Amino acid sequence: MPELPEAETIARGLDLVLPGRTVRSVEVLRPDVVRGPPDEFAGAVSGRRIRDVGRRGKNIVLSLDLVRVVVNLGMTGRVLTSAGAHPDARSTHPAVVFHLEDGGRATYDDVRRFGMLSALGPRAWRRWTRSLGPEPLGRTFTAARLGEILAASRAPIRSLLLDQRRIAGVGNIYAVEALWAARIDPRTPARLLDPARVARLHRALRRVLRSAIAAGGTTLRNYRDASGEEGRFGRALRAYGRSGEPCVRCRAPVERIVFGGRSAFRCPRCQPGLPAR
DNA sequence: AGTGTATCCTGCAGGC
């Protein structure tokens, strides 16, 4: 998807313009991106005032009176706002349109429609948010906490970082980038990382996520913020998508490896695997 | 508990 930095960027943009405004009606153009019957979704949201817009993991959370709308962006989901009532030219594949009482609109747009919008009451919200791991940029996410999570798994560290139930918000790009920065082979079994590597990974993960937020996220193809702007973190990528190019740290060619059904990238020199035995 | 595979869906890049 859009990962944590992209969701954060979109949420911040929406939080500047949506709070205090009321949803008049909801138009579900693509029922497959809404959890449950479309008319129920529309009914749960229509007439309610938006209090604020935040984020949990990779998800955008619109808090309205009595209900939260959780937007999982999938691979190509976007949330675009427009002041006027005319159709938004930036919205190429509108899936759900929130019409506001003041005539404005917020559009959920998704080329591939892997995204999902849910309207959650308080109980469902608590159940859902408890099912996700800690926020990697949260105050309680210390190196010690990360160490506990890693110690409980023999999965490759890259796979663990992608597991939303263990840590919320990290996707393939930032997992690969953090592992490059921490000089750790993505295939290393999580529980085999020593305290020094855990500390490096903790620092690298938070640094990469914060830098990406500061740059407005990473646009590879489709991603745009709430105003339709591209993210600027793409040129800061050091490993992701750079197979064959020289590592910027040591000049050895970056290699692409595939496991867990997805591409990873690593520098074979500065991210050595465990010694064979 | 972990892995590999398939699925949802569309668009784009590259090879021929």
Next chain:
DNA sequence: TGCCTGCAGGATACAC
């Protein structure tokens, strides 16, 4: 230009 293949920021279900 067209056709084909492979690949893509994610999540989930399945068999093994």
